[in-house]
Amino acid sequence: MRNLRQGIVALAIWLFGLSLLAQQTAAAGERVYLLEVDGAITPVMADYVARGIDAAVANGAEAVVIRLDTPGGLSSAMDDIVQDILQSPIPVIVYVAPQGARAASAGVFITYAAHIAAMAPATNIGSASPVLIGQDGQPTQTDDTMQRKLVNDAVAKIRSLAERHGRNADWAEQAVREAVNITADEAAALGVVDLVAPSLDALLDAVDGRTVSTSAGSVTLRTRDAEIVTVDMTVLERFFQILSDPNIAYILLSLGMLGIFFELANPGSILPGVLGGILLLLGLYALGTLDVNWTGVLLMAFAFLLFLIDLYVPTHGVLTLGGIVSFALGSLLLLQSPANPAFQLSRAVVIAVTGTVAAVFLVLVYLVARAHARRPATGKEALIGARAVARRALEPEGMVFVEGELWRARSLSGPIPAGQAVRVVGVEGLVLLVEPLTEEAATEPAQAKTAPARRRGALAALFRRT
Numbered sequence: 001m002r003n004l005r006q007g008i009v010a011l012a013i014w015l016f017g018l019s020l021l022a023q024q025t026a027a028a029g030e031r032v033y034l035l036e037v038d039g040a041i042t043p044v045m046a047d048y049v050a051r052g053i054d055a056a057v058a059n060g061a062e063a064v065v066i067r068l069d070t071p072g073g074l075s076s077a078m079d080d081i082v083q084d085i086l087q088s089p090i091p092v093i094v095y096v097a098p099q100g101a102r103a104a105s106a107g108v109f110i111t112y113a114a115h116i117a118a119m120a121p122a123t124n125i126g127s128a129s130p131v132l133i134g135q136d137g138q139p140t141q142t143d144d145t146m147q148r149k150l151v152n153d154a155v156a157k158i159r160s161l162a163e164r165h166g167r168n169a170d171w172a173e174q175a176v177r178e179a180v181n182i183t184a185d186e187a188a189a190l191g192v193v194d195l196v197a198p199s200l201d202a203l204l205d206a207v208d209g210r211t212v213s214t215s216a217g218s219v220t221l222r223t224r225d226a227e228i229v230t231v232d233m234t235v236l237e238r239f240f241q242i243l244s245d246p247n248i249a250y251i252l253l254s255l256g257m258l259g260i261f262f263e264l265a266n267p268g269s270i271l272p273g274v275l276g277g278i279l280l281l282l283g284l285y286a287l288g289t290l291d292v293n294w295t296g297v298l299l300m301a302f303a304f305l306l307f308l309i310d311l312y313v314p315t316h317g318v319l320t321l322g323g324i325v326s327f328a329l330g331s332l333l334l335l336q337s338p339a340n341p342a343f344q345l346s347r348a349v350v351i352a353v354t355g356t357v358a359a360v361f362l363v364l365v366y367l368v369a370r371a372h373a374r375r376p377a378t379g380k381e382a383l384i385g386a387r388a389v390a391r392r393a394l395e396p397e398g399m400v401f402v403e404g405e406l407w408r409a410r411s412l413s414g415p416i417p418a419g420q421a422v423r424v425v426g427v428e429g430l431v432l433l434v435e436p437l438t439e440e441a442a443t444e445p446a447q448a449k450t451a452p453a454r455r456r457g458a459l460a461a462l463f464r465r466t
Contacts, residue, residue, distance in 0.1 A: 030062055030222055030223070030225070030226040030227060031059070031060075031061045031062060031226055031227045031228075031229050032061060032062055032063050032064070032065055032204060032223055032226045032227070032228050032229070033052060033053075033055065033056035033059075033061045033063075033064045033065070033229050033230075033231055034064075034065050034067060034200070034228050034229065034230045034231065035048070035049060035052040035053075035064065035065070035066045035067070035231050036067050036230075036232075036233075037049065037066050037067065037068050037069070037070060037110075038067075038069045038070070039069075039070060039241065039245075040070065040071065040072070040073040040074075040244060040245075041070055041072065041073025041074060041077045041078050041081065041106045041107070041110075042073055042074060042077050042241065042244040042289050043074070043076070043077050043080075043289055044237055044240045044241045044244060044289070045073070045077060045081075045241065046077040046078075046080040046081050046084075047237065048233050048237050048241075049066065049080075049081050049084055050080070050081075050084045051231070052064065052231040053084050053085075053088050053090075053092065055231060056090060056229075056231075057088065057089055057090055059229075061090060061229070062090070062091075062221060062222055062223055062226055063090055063091040063092070063093055063207075063221055063223060064088065064090060064091070064092045064093065065092075065093045065094075065095055065200065065203070065204075065228075066092065066093070066094045066095065066110070066114070067095050067097050067098075067200070068094050068095065068096050068097070068101070068103050068107055068110065068111065069096070069097070069098070069101035069102065069103075070102070070103060070104065070105075070106065070107040070110075071102065071104050071105065071107075072104050072105025072106045072107060072127075073105070073106045074106070074289070074290075075106065077106070078106035078109055078110060081110055081113075082109055082110060082113040082161070085110070085113045085114060085115075086113060086164075086215065087215050088115075088214060088215060089214055089215050089216035090214060090216075090219065091115040091116060091212045091214055091219055091221060092113075092114050092115050092116075093114060093115065093116040093117075093118065093203070093207065094110060094111045094113075094114035094116075094117050094118070095118045095119070095120070095197070095200065095203055096111065096118070096119040096120060096123045096125060096184070096193075097119070097120035097123065097200070098120055099120050099121055099122040099123060100122055100123065101120065101123045102123060102124050102125065103119075103123075103124075103125040104124075104125070104126065104127045104128075104181075105127055105128055105129075106128075107125070108125060108126060108127075108128040108158070108172070108175055109128065109157065109158055109161065111125060111193065112158055112161040112162055112165070112167060112172060113161050114165070115165065115212040115213070115214060116194050116195075116207055116210065116212060117165070117167070117192075117193040117194050118193055118194060118195050118196065118197050118203050118206075118207075119184035119187055119188070119193050119196055119197075120184065120196070120197065120198060120199075121184055121185075121196060121198055122183075122184065123183070123184045124181055124182065124183050124184070125175075125181070125182060125184075125187055125192065125193070126175045126179070126180050126181030126182055127175065127179045127180070127181050128154070128158065128172075128175040128176045128179070129151075129154075129175075129176055129177070129178070129179040151176060151177060154176045155172075155173050155176050155177065158172040158173070158175070158176055159172060159173060166191075167191055167192060167193075167194075168190050168191040168192050171190050171191075171192050172192070184196045194207075195207075200228070204223040204224060204226055204228075205223075205224050207221050207223055208221055208222060208223045208224035209221065209222075240285075243282060243285060243286040243289075244286055244289050244290065245286075246286075246290055246334075246344065246345050247345060247346050247349045248286065249283055249286030249287050249290060250283075250331065250334060250345055250349065250350070250353065251349070251353060252279050252280075252282050252283035252286060253279075253280065253283030253284070253286075253287065253297070253300065254283075254300070254353050254357065255275075255276070255279045255283075256276050256277070256278075256279035256280025256281070256282070256283050257276070257280060257300065257301065257304045258276065258304070258357070258360075259272045259273065259274075259275045259276015259277070259279060259280070260272075260273065260276040260277065260280060260304070261276075261304050261307060261308055262276070263276060264308055265308060265311055292334065293333045293334055295330075295333055296329075296330040296331065296332070296333035296334035297330065297334065298330070299326050299327070299329050299330030299333065300326070300327055300330035300331065300334070301330075302323075302326050302330075303323040303324070303326035303327035303330065303357075304323070304327075305323075306319045306320065306322050306323035306326065307319070307320060307323045307361050307364075310323070310361075310365065311364065311365075316369075317362070317365045317369075320361050320362065320364075320365045323361065324354070324357070324358045324361070324362075327354060327357055327358075328350075328354045331345070331350045331353065331354055332350060383402060383403065383407075383424050383427065383432065384424055384425065384426065384427065385423065385424065385425075386402050386403060386423070386424045387402070387421060387422075387423055387424075387437060388400040388401060388402035388407075388409070388421070388422050388423070388424055388432070388434060389401050389402075389419065389420070389421055389422070390409070390416050390417065390418050390419060390420045390421075390422055390434075391406065391418060392418055393415065393416065393417050393418045394409060394410065394411040394415060394416040394422075394434070395411075395415045396410050396411040396412075396414065396415065397409065397410045397411075397431070398411075398416075398418075400422060400432060400434060402424060402432070407430075407431075407432050408430065408431050408432070409422070409424075409431065409432040409433070409434045410428075410431050410432070410433055410434070411434055411435070411436075412425065412433055412434065412435050413435050413436055416434070416436060420436060420437075421436070421437040422434040422435060422436055422437055423435055423436075423437045
C-alpha cells in the first residue's frame with residue numbers, strides 16, 4: 001500500500017513537471033514582435049524593419065506587427081520593406097494605428113503586402129498615385145506614354161499584392177490611378193483590409209487561430225495572450241531617421257554653410273570651419289535620402305558666396321541683398337515637391353531660417369561699413385586728414401607741428417610760408433605730405449579721402465574685435 005502511494009505521488013510530480021515544461025515551451029513560442037513605423041518611409045526605416053523581422057525569425061516569434069503611421073516616402077525604401085514582408089517565414093501583420101494615423105502613398109503598398117492587414121478606428125488609407133521625380137526633386141513632366149508606363153507598373157505591383165492575399169484589387173488600382181482615400185470602416189467593408197481593431201490586444205485576439213501563407217508555407221497564428229516584444233530603433237537609426245526630416249536637413253545645410261562662411265571670412269578660426277564642415281556633410285547626407293531640388297542647394301550656396309564677396313568688395317550691401325534673395329529662393333525650391341508631402345519643408349521653418357540668415361548678414365554689413373568709416377586711432381595713418389601748422393616754410397620741405405609733435409613735411413602744392421595751416425593728405429616713410437588748408441577743405445570730413453586706404457584692413461579688424 002505504501003509503495004502504491006509513493007508511486008502515485010511520483011506520477012503526480014512527473015505530470016506536474018511536464019505541464020510546467022509545456023507551459024514554458026508554449027510561452028516561449030507565443031511572442032509577437034512589435035515594430036513602430038511612424039514617419040516617412042526612408043532607407044533608415046527600411047533597415048529598421050528588416051532588422052526587426054530578422055530578430056523575430058531568429059527568436060521563434062509567432063508574428064511581427066508593424067504599427068504603421070506614414071504619409072509616404074521613397075519608392076526604393078518601400079520596395080525593400082515589401083520584399084522583406086513577402087520573404088518573411090513568419091506572418092507579418094500591418095496595423096494602421098493609433099487612431100488618427102494614416103497609410104498614404106507608400107503605406108498603401110506596405111499594407112497590401114502584409115499577411116494580415118488591420119486598421120484602428122478613425123484612421124485612413126489611400127492616395128497611392130505614383131509621380132516620377134526628376135533630379136531637381138520636382139515632378140517630371142513626361143509624355144503620355146511614359147506616364148502610362150509609370151502608372152501601369154504601380155498598378156501591376158499593387159494588384160499582384162492584392163491577389164496574393166485575397167484583397168480588393170480594384171480599389172487598389174483606384175488608389176493608384178485616382179488617388180482615392182477611404183476610412184478604416186470603409187476599408188474593412190470593401191475588403192481592402194482584413195479587420196478593424198481598436199487596440200493591439202484586440203488585434204492579437206482577433207487574428208488568433210487564423211492560417212496565413214508565408215514564404216515557409218502555411219502558418220496558424222497563436223497570438224492570444226502572446227507576449228509583446230517591442231523592437232526599438234537603435235540610437236544611430238533614430239539619429240539618421242531624424243536627419244531624414246526635411247526641416248532638419250535644411251537647418252543643418254544652412255548652419256553648415258554659415259560655419260564655412262565664417263571660416264573663410266576669418267581664416268584660422270578653426271572651430272567655425274570644423275563645425276560647419278560636419279553640419280554641412282550631415283545635411284548633404286540627409287538630402288541624399290530625400291527628393292531634393294539641387295537647384296535650390298546651388299542657390300543657397302551662391303547666396304553665401306555673395307555674402308562673402310560683399311565683405312571684401314564695398315558694394316554698400318547690394319550683394320548681401322542679392323544673397324538674401326538667392327537664399328530665400330533656394331529655400332523655397334529645396335524640398336517643395338507636391339508629389340510627396342512627406343518630404344516638404346515647413347514654410348514656418350523657411351521663414352525663420354531665412355530671416356535669421358538675413359539679419360546676421362545685414363548686421364555684418366553694417367559693422368563692416370562702420371569699420372570702413374572709422375578713422376584710425378593709432379599709427380601714421382591716424383595723421384592723415386589731421387590739421388597742422390607749418391613751423392618752417394615748406395619749399396617744398398620743411399617742418400610742421402601736428403598732434404603735439406614736429407614732423408618733416410613736404411608740400412604738394414608749391415611753397416607754403418611758415419605759420420600757414422595745412423592738412424596732412426599722405427605719409428611717405430617719415431615725411432608727411434601736406435596741402436594748404438582752404439576753407440572748403442576745412443569743412444570736408446577728414447575721413448572722406450582716407451576710407452579707401454583703410455577699407456582693405458577693415459574686415460580683418462572687425463573680426464579681431466569680435
